[in-house]
Amino acid sequence: MAGRGPMTARRVALGVLDQFNPDRGDSRRILHRVIDRTDRKAHATDLVFGVIRNRNTIDMIIARSGGAPIERIAGRIVNILRIGVYELIYVPTTGDYAVVNEAVNLAHVVAGKKQSGFVNAVLRNVGGAIARRATPLRTAGAQNTLPHSPTHGCQFDMPVLSNPQTDPAAWLAEAFSLPQWLTGEWLDEFGFEKSKQICFASNRRPGLYIQPNTLKISLESLAKKFADAEIEFEIVAGETMLRIRSRRAIASAPGFSEGLFIVQDPTAAGVAKILSPQPGQNILDLCAAPGGKAVGMAQLMGGRGSIVASDIDSERLKMVCDNCARLGITIIDPVAWDKLSDVIAQVRRWDAVVVDVPCSNTGVMAKRPEVRFRITPRAIRSLVETQRRLLDRAAGIVGGGGKICYSTCSIQRAENAALVRAFLKDHPNFKLDYEKLTLPFVLADQSFDYDGGFTAILTRRQ
Known part of the structure; x- marks a missing residue:
């Protein structure tokens, strides 16, 4: 018997969305497990994250234009409709007929003829309410148009907002x-x-950025390897990173297995540069996993000195070990959280402590779309308490002239400037040398983008 062929991108996306739990933030893990079942990996990935990013709006349109409140729709049919409405609104390059037909066929396979008829009716209602699937925002009515890029949106024939x-x-x-x-x-x-x-x-659909492992290769040499492999890219971020345009698995790119580069957003990569650690220094990274900032510091230090990397999550700390092994970085020493106090006591002087704290992730929602479902004011208040405890711990570690690099992936004032001001009020022996809030950004033509975040450098007075 012949083996079954690859699954469609929509079928794979449906399976992921059916299993997705916003409280666990597990969409990437689920997708990674099943993505090889389709030969249209990029399409399946876009459907999964596109639906999650826009789910509340999609559900609103299903109820208002499709005439079907979400709570009344059975099981798997909800996510079939969400995929269909996502494509109708946010992927105008896919024809209306193809979107509806594929959704109806998928519903027939997983739920039967009656439910496929229901899907057909709802999607045709939604499609019938759309005046133009791609219209310039500058001339469109704000209440009638759902933006799907900084320049264009889907225009309805009635107010939906x-x-x-x-x-x-x-x-x-x-x-x-x-x-x-x-x-x-x-x-x-x-x-x-x-x-x-x-x-x-x-x-936005976040861009893919890679940073060369400068302990092994220059940006120019890495760019040549990619050009020779016919991978399309641009040199960006002050000529320090490559933005990859080709759609392919980055693990199969030339140089990945040899540890010639890491994947990192420009904002995250900037944290190590702001701290500017020097060769020979002793650095402690309190919340290190998955290790990108520690790796960046090791490169700036020229592979000379010591970086102790720890994290309360032992499973994520293994990612630091794996990254160091692949990249060939030897000055990073991963230390289990319960062993950290002993290691700290053995070092005479810590030149800097990096505190990349757990946070609300409001600066990285393009990559962490599930954040919008689980973040609340109460959750932020709880996070601020954790952030302050970690910052206070760092204050007890650095000596005179030592620095704390406090960073978040949040753009909320409570987790950033307000917390730093409260810390300085309680710790007059520290001064603020630098702070920077970066708001998430995307160019109008979507050719360059980056996440949001916050970094502050706090120096202990001599």
């Missing part, structure tokens, strides 16, 4: 599938235009 003039927080929340309390905080902190840009960047 709140009025941005009278209720901007609701408009941003509905248009970008975000909690309204969060868009309200951003409006208070950054104003409407910046908040809208944050929303676009939070819902």
Whole structure:
């Protein structure tokens, strides 16, 4: 008997979405487990993360335009509809007929003829309410148009969103599938235009950036390897990184197994450069997993000195070990959390402590789309308590002239500037030497983008 052929991208995406649990944030793990079942990996990946990023908005459209409240729709049919509506609204390059037909066929396979008829009716209702699947935002009505890029959106023949003039927080929340309390905080902190840009960047398809392992290869030599392999790329971030345009598994790219590069967003890569560790220094990385910042510091130190890397999550700490082994970095010493106090006591002087704390991840929602479902004001208050404990611990480790590098992947003031100010008030023996808040960003043509985050350098007075 002949073996079964590859699954369609939509079938793979459906399986992932059916198993996805926002509280666990497990979409990437599930997708990684099943992605080889399809020969259209990029399409399946886009469907999974596109639906998760836009799920609240998609559900709203299914209810308003499709005439089917989500809570009344049975099991797997919900995610078939979500995939179909996602493609109708956010992937205008795929024809209407193909979207509806594929969804109907998938429903027939997994749920039978009656349910496939229901899917057909709902998607045709949604499609019938769409006036133009891709229209310039500059000329479109804000209440009638769901943005799907910084320049274009899907225009409906009726209002589907709140009025941005009278209720901007609701408009941003509905248009970008975000909690309204969060868009309200951003409006208070950054104003409407910046908040809208944050929303676009939070819902973007994130670019793939790689940084050369400068202990082994230069950017120019790595670029030549990629060019020889016919991998399309651009040199970006002050000519320090490559932005990969080709759609392929990065683990199969030339130089990956030899440890010639790491994958890292420009904002995350910038943290080590802000600290600027020097060769021969002793550095402690308190929340090191998966190891990107420790690796960046090791390169800046020229492979000379010592970096102790620890993390409370022992499984994630193994990722630091794996990265160091692949990259051939020997100055990073992964230490289990329960052994860390003994190791700290054995070192006479720590030149710097890096505290990349657990956070709300509001600066990296393009890569962590499930964050929008689980972050709450209460969760942030709890995180701030944890962040402060870690920062206080770091303060007890560095000596005179030593530095603390405090960083987050959040753009919330409570986790960043407000926490640092409270720390300085309670620790007058420290001074703030530097701080930088980076808001997530995407160019209008989507040719360059980066995550958000915060970094502060706190120096202990002599």
